[in-house]
Structure formats: structure tokens, C-alpha cells
Amino acid sequence: MKEFRTLKLLDLLQSYFVKMGIDYPIMRKLVQVKLTMDGRRVPAIFNQSTKKRTDSSDKNNFIKSLWFYALMGGIMVPLLFVGQNYLFQMGFIFGILMFLVMTSMISDFSAVLLDIRDRTIILSKPINRKTVSMAKLIHIIVYLFFLTGSLSAAPLVTSLVKNGVLFFLVFVVEIILLDILIVVMTAMVYLLILKFFDGEKLKDMINYVQIALSIVITVGYQLVVRSFNMIKFNFEFQAHWWQVFVIPLWFGAPFEWLLHGQNQTQFIIFSILALIVPFIALKIYSNLMPTFERYLQKLANNSITNQKGNGWLLKIISKVVCRSQDERTFFRFAIYMMGNEREFKLKVYPTLGFSIIFPFIFIFNEFKDKGLSAVAAGNWYLSLYLCAIMIPTVIMMLKYSSKYKAAWIYKTVPFQNTAPIFKGTLKAFIIKLLLPVFIIESILFTLLFGARIFPHLLVIFLSILLFTFISFRALRKALPFSEASEAGQQNEFWVILALIVLVSLLGGIHYLATILNGGLYGYMGLLLVVNFLVWRKGFNISWKSLSADVFQ
Template sequence: MKDFMVLKILDQFRGIFGKFGVDYDVMRKILQVKLIMDGRRVPTIMSNSSKKKDETKNKDENKFIKSLWVYGLLGIIMLPFVLMGENYIFQMGVVFGILMFMITSSLISDFSSVLLDIRDKNIIFSKPVHSKTLSMAKTIHIFIYMFFITISVTGIPLLAALIKHGIAFFLLFLLELILMDLLIVVITALLYLFVLKFFDGEKLKDIINYVQIGLSITIAVGYQLLIRLFNFVDFTIAFTPKWWQYFIVPIWYGAPFEVLLHGNHNVHYITFSILAVLVPIVSIMMYIKLMPSFERNLQKLANNSMKGKTGKRTILGGVAKLICSGREEKTFFRFAFDMMKNEREFKLKVYPSLGFALIFPFIFIFNGLRDDGFESIASSRLYLNIYFCALLIPSVVMMLKYSGKYKGAWIYRVAPLKDMVPIFKGALKAFIVRLLLPVYVIESVLFLSIFGVRIIPDLFVVFLVMLLFIVICFWMFGRSLPFSEAYETAQQSEGLMIIPLMFMLGALAGVHYACSLVGYGVYVYMAIVLLLNVVAWKKGLSIGWDKLNK
């Protein structure tokens, strides 16, 4: 089997794993197989290309590694903070705040399904493999990819740090990146372990999804708190340590630069620095001790027992009758609704975006409250921040075509359908009812309490714009059948398509703002968007079988 450089590096720490009761040779073999299998997941776009022969020749080449340049582009936003001045507690605190936001988001959306995977047990636990060894292999597997992402994001800033601040700064930056990744992976795993300990079956799966939403909100709010730790006076950045700042983790990683490179021996800075090293080490030791318990409790995820919920099914049937036309569309509405409700991997990938959609509309309002009073905010047009709710639309529409049960997609071909409109309409309407509408209703109620009933017409316009935006996203993401492709075929290029969609959403919000400046302009815009929705939902989803992505 192919060997990997990362495994050769890991060999240098064989003794450390052995001290914690991990069978290193077995763990290494599991990791080797996992990395080879990762390399054989070929994106759909490649499987249909004329280079299929070359892909077969290089079947062990990891497509994830080849796509890391995308993360490198994202890292450019940290470059100014690395290059500016020498106020390290501020510069590196912000850099690590951005990094923790990005890396934690990636972990809970893309790697939670790996951390909570129970399929390994069916094969590996039939062999003499200790649960601690399997858990460590799973954690190291995730950590390898998280570190690749981190290095890709920080590649340009690291190079800039080496040139601007020297080798000592560079090495300290690199060491703290390792400690940060370790902390993020282990704390997330320990949080899932806590949930697994106290809940069971379907309730457990729901709680894990709520934890993901909570994590998303926490890191978004934490990032905002980080910026507010610093006072900007006459272009001078001042930082006054307080006791509660010990809970703002990015500050931990900014402090060692001040202590080691500036010789600042302030007791708060020294304590922050100790926490930056000690907490990750203690966390990994705790996790290693609790690994067997984690694997035992993971088995609860296999419990699919559910009590009948006749009342809820009746309500769902009533909703289907209200918003769906035709028996076929109602059938696919209920089918898609159940898939989004019950498929754990879909929820693990999608639910974090719900947390961001819930909190982002309020971030700029909070910023305004810092500078202006509540009355000034209530009379402003900051209610248009509710457009940030639509941030979840591209990611969910993109994920609608993926499923762990994708092999059942043959049912679409044998169903007695004249066209595919009922399939697409049913799935998209299920997304609206299941995910979008609850978030939007919560946001609308909160915004009404802040801005008053005067914004009711605007709220209707925003909802109509989001309905139109759903069809636009559907066209941008390839018009594939719902739940018909494996998650492993997800393409990195699809994530890049979200960027122009965000600009398009911003343009629609900008038109709304311009119309709000003109008398009755909002009502004219409402009529135009309503007409566009009628056309888009009637014509935009009418696609022949031959036009599908294959």
C-alpha cells in the first residue's frame, strides 16, 4: 500500500501514543487505509471528463489536497494584521480569532460526520482492535485534514510573518497553529461526548444538531467580542486585561508573542500564554482517557427507534395540501421533508449554517448600538440586515442533491412522471418549510420588536426575494435530482459558486434599499419580485431528463 509523508512524520511520536495505551501500529494501518480511500473519492465532474483514464492512473491522488489553494486565497484577509506594526496581542489575537472562526466552522460542518461515524465498528471491531486505538485513528485523521486546511489558510501570512518579523515569530506562530487545531478538535469531540453521555436515540441526534447551531452562534458572537476587547484612540490600539477575557480563547494565542518577543511579563499575559499551551495538552489527555467511553456511547446513534407522531404527520399533510399542487408534488414534498429531518449526515453539514443565519442579522445592529442609541437604531433601515438570513440558502440548496442513501435515486427514473417539476418543487418547498421559514419567522418577530410594524411590507419583500433567490441558487448548482449523489462527490468548486451568489443577494438587497427611499417604492418592488417569482417557479424548474447533470 502507498505510504504517506504525514504518517512518516507521525512515526516520530510513536512512543507518546504508546504511553497512552494506543496500539500505534494498528492505528497507523487504519490511518493509511483511510487516507488511501480519501484519495479515491473522485468528484463527479472528473468522473465524466475525458481524462478519466488519467484519473484511474492516479487514483490514489487526494482531490482534497489539490483543492487547498482555495483556502489559501481566504488567508489573504489576515495578511494586513500580520504586517501591521508590532502590537502583537492585538494583531495575533485577531488573526487567531479569524482562524478559529474558519477552522471551527469547517470542523462542525464538514468533519463532524467523520467524528461521529459508527460504520468503522462493523469492520474494525470484528478484529482485535481496542476502542481507544480506533478513536485516536479517527481523531488523527480529522486533525491531519484540519492542519492541512490551517496551513493552507495561513500559508501566505506565515511567509509574510517570516519576512517581516523573523524566524522566532514564524516558529511561534507555527507552534500555536498546531496547539489551536488540537484544542478545536478535542474540545468539539469532548462536547459531543458530553451530549452522547446523557441522551439516547433520535433525541441524541437532535441534540447534536442543536449543539452545532449553538457552536456556530458561539464562535460568531465570540469573534465580535474579540474586536471589542481593544480600544482605538487616535490610531493607537489599547488593551486593558480584565478577568472575563480569560474566556476569549484567541487572546491566549496573542499573548505569547508579547511575552517571548517583547519581553512583556505582565501577569495577565503570562497567564494567557500558559493557558494557550496547557489547555490543549490537558484536553487531549482527557480525551484519550475518555476515548473508550466515547466509542461506547457512539453506538447510541445506531438507535433509530421513534415513537409514532400522528399529530405531526397530519399537520405536515395539511401544509402539503396548502402549498403543493398535484399529488406528485405533495409526495415529493413529504419525501424531501423526511429526508431533511432524518438523515443525520445532511443535518451535520447543513445545521451550522442555521446558526450563522440566526446571528448574522443582529451583528451590525449590535455594532450600531455601540455608537448610537436604541431609538436611532429603531428609526433606521438596519432592518434590511435580515437579508443575512438568506446566507443559508446557497449552502442548503447545494447540499440538497447529496445523500447517504443516494443509491435509491433510481426511483426517480421508474416513477410515472411526465416531467421533473414536481420533484424539484416538492424538495425546494420542503426546504422552505423545514429550514428557511422557522429561521425567518424567528428573525421577523425579533426585528418587529426592534423596528416596529412599519417594516411589515419590507419583511414580505425580503421573503419574496429569498424565494426568488432559491430558484437562482438551484440553477447555479447544476439542477441535479434531490438526494441522488454521494457526499464524497461534492466538488470544491461548488463552494466558490457561493461567492457570486452572495454578490447577487447583495444587489437584490441594494435595490430594496433604493426602493425604500422612494414613496411606495417598496410596494412597487414587491409587485415586481412577486411577478418574477411566478415566472421563475413556473418556468425555472421545468427541466428535461436530458438536461440533468449526470
């Protein structure tokens, strides 16, 4: 196996691991195996590769994707030139870093953190449980190091040139501390859920927690901004008691304390928290690792208790939304797969959290500046279009499954065309994932804006249905749940970005329709006609054009 450079760096901490009761040689070998196997895994944000799966085993797709993270990190560089308030600059930068890294942690590494295969393959051997758990933790930290290193490369280089060596060194140390804290925080949340739930309910709770984490990190990112007032482009810190819970401020405070000589109590407290909390958290987690591994066994419980209870409701819904028996069959099949495919839920459910919170972020900004009455009288209900940002990602993920080898069943389907398969699957996505989010948002928006937005809600929903069809046609076609998650096309990510831009375009058309006399209802009628036509005739995809190994 390949001798990774990170393993040589890990050797420098060998004595520390031995003191913790870790069998270091075994742990090192486990980490080496995990890093080797990761050459076959593709991160969610760059979840495609133009080459076949058989060609990807010798190349690390995650490492190849780091250029994209580095490009994203460039958005933080301008913050280093905004005034001279290090607490604002670095608090904001660490807020962005925490947002991006935590998002990647939830979507990419939850499957690794919650992997129970180690229990079957490794723990059946005479190996210390603590050693296995630490190998898993080190594995995740190594990849988070590459991830944060790529994201922070541009601001690190800029800070070295602009602010000097001491600033650069403090920045590097705090990035490492942030990584440790994020890993442990995520693991501790999952540990809490594992303690109180079991079986299928546990798996559902984990998905709900992912949605909650997505919302929390998005709201926390906003709290960083709310901690400052801008006066003539200079940001002044406004101290409040609740800021002790805003983690990015912890990591911004040492720059003010050490480099600007700001020795106020709040800066010292924040700095101490940034230094000691990650190590305390790591110590607590290391002591709880055997418990964590023991609780993970609950994930092996595949008991299903409520499938029969809601089967009648699923049949009724399928008869309402699907025109043919074939379509109903795949509607129920897709509902089942989306509810039971754990890898699908681990990667898709966090986007539901973003879809729920994003429309309210813009409203909150307007509310802060103009007040509730001004917001309620305006047209900020158009921000509801942002709940559609999840659609391209989910449609892309509908192609993938950990049980993709069972896709041979498609060979036995006696259909002349693929329309029932795709229509049934997309309608299942709309009913199970999209519609609940839209209904929740609509209720909250109606409470805020009043009954006057009912026609607008209908137009937005019709636009989202059309956008769902456009996303399906624009993305690469494959039979539902027929491919391993490593398969795909590199340019699909850029298609998703273009589709997200299209969401804002649809919102703009809606706004223009409200300006014209009777334009809203005319636009509503047009959307009804277009949706009827495309959903009736737009799913006749040739079997031969599908990019799946099923027919090869």
C-alpha cells in the same frame, strides 16, 4: 498502500503512544487506511469535482483543494502590518483561524468523528478500543494540520520576513496547540450530548449543537475585536475578567510577553492557558475515548418515535403549499429526507447558525457606536437579507445523499416533466429550514424596529423566495438526493459566491425602493408578480439535462 510522509513523522511519537496504552503498529495501519480512503472524500467547502466518481479514487481531493484555503489565508496578512500591538494582531489572526478551522471541523469532520462504522468493521477484531479511537483522532489532526497549514501559509511567511525567526517559531507552535484544542473541544461537546441523549433525539441534538457552535464561534470572533479600543490607529488592550474565556487572546498573549517584554499578569495567564490547556484537554480526552466510542453506539439506534404524531400536520401543510398531488408527494419525501439524512444535516445545519447570527452582527456594530434609539430609527432591518446566505449551499446539498443508489426509483415515476419533483423539494426546504429561521429573525427584528417594518419583512421574504428560484436555476441540476456527495462540478462553488453577492444586490434594490414615494409597495407588487410567474413556469427541466447516473 501508499506510505504517507505524515506517518513517518508520527513514528517519532511512537514511545508516547505506547505509554498511553496504544497498540502503535495497529494504530499506524488504521491511520494509513483512513488517509488512503480519504482520497475519495471531498471537503464541504470544495464539495465538487468535474470528474466522475470512478476517477477520483486515486487522487486526494482534499489536498487538491488546499490552494483555496491558502488563498483565504491571504486575508490575514494585512493584520501583520496594523500597528505594533501583537496581542491585537495575533489575537485577531487566531480568531480568524479558529473561526475557519472550527467551521471546517463542524462541516467536514463531524461525520468522521461520529462515524460508527469502525465499531462494526474493526472492533469486531481483537483490537484495543483506545487504539481505534486514537487512530480516528490522529486522522482528523493530520487533515487539520494541512488545513491550518494552508490557511496560515501566507501569514507565516510574512511574519518570518517581517518579524523574524522567533516570532515565526512561536506562531508555528501555537497553530499546533490550537489544532489540538479545537479537535478536543469539538469531541468533548459531542461526548456530552452522547451521554444524555439517545436514538433520533440524539441525532437532532447533535444538529442543534452544530448550530450553537456556529453561533458561538461567530460571537467569539466578535469578542476579540471588542477587547481593544482604537486610538489614532493604535489598538490599546482593555482588560476585563471575561477575556479569560476568549481563546484567541490566549494565543496572542505569548507574542506580547516573549517578544515585547509585556509581563503584566493578564499576559502571563493567557500565555500559560495557551500552553497547558490543549495538553490537559488532550489527556482528558484520551482517558475518555473508550467512553466516547461506547456512547457512539447510540447513533446506531434508528428508532423513530414521533413520525406518526406529526404526520397529519405535514399533510395539511403540503395541501396548503402544493398545488398537485405529485408535488405533495415529493414535498413529503424531501421533508423526510432532510429530517433523516444525517450527512445532509451534518453539512447543512451549521450554515443555519451563521444565517441566524450574521444579521445581528452588523446591528451590534451600529448599536455600539450610536446606541439603541439610533439603530431602531434606521434601516438596519435590511441586514435580514443575510439570512439568505445559506440558500445556495442548501440547494446544492439537496442533490446529495448517502443513499443515492436508491435513486433508481425515479425511473418508475410516471411524470411528463420534472416540475413537481423540484417544486415539491424546494418548498420542503423553505418550510422546514428557511421559514423557521426567517420567523425567528422577524420576531426579533420587530421587537427592535417596531411594527413599521412589517411591509419590509414581506418584501424581504418575497425577495428571498425569488432568490431561492434564482439559486436553483443557476446551480447544476440533478434529481434530489440522487448523487453521492463526491459528485458535482468544480465551478459550482464560484456560482455560490456570485449568488451570495446577489443577496446584497437585492438588499440594495430594496433600499432604493424605500427612497421613492410608494416605491416599497410598487416593488412588493412587482415581486409578487415575478414570484408567481417563475414558480409557476420556471421548473420545467428536461429529464435528459439532469446530471445524474439514474438515467445513464
